[in-house]
Amino acid sequence: MSKNEYIFVVVAHSDDQIFGPGGTLIKYASEGKKIKTIIFSYGVLANPHYKKDVIRKIRYDESTEADKFIGGDGTIFFDMNEGKFEKEFYKKKYDQELKNLILKYKPQKIFTHATDDNLPDHKIVSKLVLETYDKLSKEQKFKTNIYTFGVWRFFKLKQRNSPRLVVDISETFDKKIEALKIFKSQLNSMISLKWSVYIKAFSAGFKHNMSLAEEFYKLR
Numbered sequence: 689m690s691k692n693e694y695i696f697v698v699v700a701h702s703d704d705q706i707f708g709p710g711g712t713l714i715k716y717a718s719e720g721k722k723i724k725t726i727i728f729s730y731g732v733l734a735n736p737h738y739k740k741d742v743i744r745k746i747r748y749d750e751s752t753e754a755d756k757f758i759g760g761d762g763t764i765f766f767d768m769n770e771g772k773f774e775k776e777f778y779k780k781k782y783d784q785e786l787k788n789l790i791l792k793y794k795p796q797k798i799f800t801h802a803t804d805d806n807l808p809d810h811k812i813v814s815k816l817v818l819e820t821y822d823k824l825s826k827e828q829k830f831k832t833n834i835y836t837f838g839v840w841r842f843f844k845l846k847q848r849n850s851p852r853l854v855v856d857i858s859e860t861f862d863k864k865i866e867a868l869k870i871f872k873s874q875l876n877s878m879i880s881l882k883w884s885v886y887i888k889a890f891s892a893g894f895k896h897n898m899s900l901a902e903e904f905y906k907l908r
């Protein structure tokens with residue numbers, strides 16, 4: 689595998705990349721792959737009592753620190769408001785920016801949210817990534833692989849037949865948990881979601897004969 693192999697992860701909020709494919713990203717980075725994280729929103733609405741600029745800086749600092757910790761190759765923020773991704777993505781020309789980034793780095797894989805995620809913002813990111821990629825691949829004949837990660841649940845019928853990518857994260861799971869702790873401003877979601885990180889890793893591992901795993905569905 690080439691040393692300059694790029695991997696993109698495109699998410700709604702500043703900690704989703706660790707919650708979702710964190711163990712996989714840590715593993716890929718340790719193999720020399722370059723991980724670029726694209727985050728749609730600073731999540732300013734989640735903490736309405738703080739000034740927006742304060743939140744932006746906190747999110748930026750935490751994501752950058754987590755990115756360094758996992759051995760990533762940088763984090764790019766798109767400054768969209770939660771709940772308005774679909775409108776702002778095109779209005780603020782982030783579709784073009786995403787296309788440019790894909791053409792510049794030619795990622796081998798793009799990870800993003802599941803199309804049936806429970807959170808509307810997650811679902812829309814997934815939709816916009818697929819829309820952008822489909823147009824791009826038609827216009828430029830560029831092809832890559834798009835994988836999705838989702839909230840924990842037993843599988844849905846629709847996904848049962850899509851090809852899967854299973855990554856053994858037995859060696860990187862502890863580091864994923866450490867990376868999650870960097871997001872101190874997200875302590876609430878951390879507490880409510882942390883159990884799902886364990887259950888997902890155990891159940892995916894169990895299914896595929898590994899001790900801990902992350903599982904993805906290939907949509908393109």
Ligand SMILES: [Zn+2]
Nearest residue numbers: 700701704810
């Ligand atoms: Zn999120």
